[in-house]
Each structure stands twice: as structure tokens, then as C-alpha cells.
Amino acid sequence: MTILNIVSTASRTGMQSAWMAWEGLFDQITKIRSVSVTQYGICKLVVRKHQGKSIACHDGYYINAGDYVGELHLDNQKVLELSRTKGADRTALMTARMLRKSLEQISYAMEHNLEFRKVKALTGITLLHRGIIHGLGFNQHPIQSKCLRIWLTIYLRFLLRVLHPVGKQRVKQSSSKLVPMMLMMSRQTLLHRYQKEVQS
Template sequence: MTILNIVSTVSRTGMQSAWMAWEGLFDQITKIRSVSVTQYGICKLVVRKHLGNSIACDNGYYIHAGDCVGELHLDNRKMLELSRTNGADRTALMTARMLRKSLEQISYAMEHNPELRDVKALTGITLLHRGIIHGLGFEQHPIQSKWIRVWMTFYLRFLLRVLHPVGRQRVKQSSSKLVPMMLMMSRQSLIHRFRKEVQS
């Protein structure tokens, strides 16, 4: 390993540590601003009120302003641990499997946990919608607000560069494809899909 590679690795590790410290603070702020925050496997489920325009789901259900939604956030600390011990391709496969398991747990909680009875849908914003959500049942919706779209593009690309094993390369080589999208799955669709998987 060259001196340049060593310096790059040390710098990257320092950035990752700084990011995790910031996330710890942000998690505390999120808990104060949200109805609830619960961990399900590799996902954090942040329950809050939907703001903005109504969103039509593919199955005919609508999410209106003021409705409770569950925002999905990948646990970046766990993601970082995976990326440090596995290659990029293996990390992606493991993440997809763990995400499916988390959705099974959330589906069960939706049916049995009274605290989640008002949650109308799961939502999330991600750059990795092309691969990581394949077969999970999420709908994809463009982000309507220009300013939110610009901010999320900057934020998520920076996060990818810091945490992903080959994130810097991916941002440089595929920036035109790394466009954030809103993911959506109604409560009914979630339970219908994952209840069958849990029972099978």
C-alpha cells in the first residue's frame, strides 16, 4: 500500500467517524421531532406527519398532509460495519436481504403494535432505488420540490462517498443515474405482501 493510499484510508476513516458522531446527535433531534423512532433490523422507522401535497399510491390509496407515515432510514452505522468487512457487491446483497427481513418485522408490527395503527404508508428517499429495492414492492415517485431534490441529491451523494466502499467511484462514474427518488408503500400493500412471506 502506497503512502497516498494510507493517507486516503486514514482520511476516509476519520470522515466516517465524524459522520457517525453527527448521526448520533441527529438521532436525538429526530426523536424529539417525531412521533416515535423504532429499530427494526437494519432499518429505523421514524413515524411523523406527512407534509406537503397529497400522494396517490398505485393501489388507489392517498396519503394526505397530516397523515402519519413511517419514514425508513437505513442504519448507517450497521451499513458502515458491513462495508468495512465485505466487498461492495456482497454488501449490496446482504443489505437487500436484511432490508427484506426488516420489512417483514415492520409488517408484523403494523398489524400488532397499537403505536403503529395510524401509520398509513412507508416512505423513504434514496439514490439506490435501481438495485436495492428490487422485488420489495415499493413504488417510485419523483421528488416534486426542486429545492428538496437538489438538497437530497447533494446530501445522499456525499453520504455515498463517505460510507460506501466504492462510493467515490460510483459518484464520479454514474452521477447521472444517482438521482434521488421517493419510495412509497401503502400500509395495505406492505401487510398483504409480507404477511404471505412470513406465513410461507
């Protein structure tokens, strides 16, 4: 390994550590501003009220302003640990499998925990909607607000550059495809899809 590579690796590790420290602070703020924050495997489930326009799920259910939703947030610390030990391709596969397992756990909690009875849908925002969520049951919606879309694009691309092993190259080569999308899955679809998987 050359001196340049050593310096680059040290710089990247430093940026990752700084980012995770920021996320720790953000998690504390999120807990204060949300109804609840719960960990399920590789996902954090943040329950809060939906704001903005009504959104249609693909099964015909609508999520309206004021309805409770569960926001899904990947645990970036766990993803970072995987990327450092498993490599980019294996990390993507393992993350997708762990995400499916988290959805099974969340489905069970939605059905059995009283605190989640009012949650009408799962939502999330991601750049990786073309790969990581394939076959999981979400439908996609563009971010309606132009200002929010621009901010999320900058934020999520930077996150990808910092945490993903080949994030810098990926942003350069596929920037036109790395557009943030909102993911949505109704409570009914979640229970129907993942309770069947748990029982099978």
C-alpha cells in the same frame, strides 16, 4: 500498501467517524421531532405526519397531508460495518436481504402494535432505488420541490462517497442515474405482501 493509500484510508476512516457522530446527534433531534423512532433490523422506522401534497400509492390509496407515515432510514452504522468487512458487492446483496427482513418485522408490528395502527404508509428517500429496493414492493415518486431535490442530491451523493467502499467512483461514473426518489408503500400492500412471506 503505499504511504498515499495509508493516508487516504486514514482520511476516509476519519470522515466516516465524523459522519457517524453527526448522525448520532441527528438521531436525537429526530426523536424529539417525531412521534416515535423504532429499530427493526437494519432499518429505523420514524413515525411522523406527512407534509406537502397528496401522494398516490400504486394500489390506489392516497397519502394526504396530516396522515401518519413511517419513514424508513437505513442504519448507516450497520451498513458501514458490512462494507468494511464484506466488500461493496456483498454488502449490497446483504443489505437488500436485511431490508426485506426488516420489512417483515415492520409488517408484523403494524398489524399487532396499537401505536402503529394510524400509520398509513411507509416512505423513504434514496439514491439507490434502481438496485436495493428491487422487488420489495415500493413505488417511486420524483421529489417535487426543486430546492429539496437539489439539497437531497448533494447530501445523499456525499453520504454515498463517505460510506460506500467505491462511492467516489460510483458518483463520478453514474451521477446522471444518482437522482433521489421518494419511495412509497401503502399499509395495505405492506401487510398483504410481507405477512404472506412470514407465514410461508
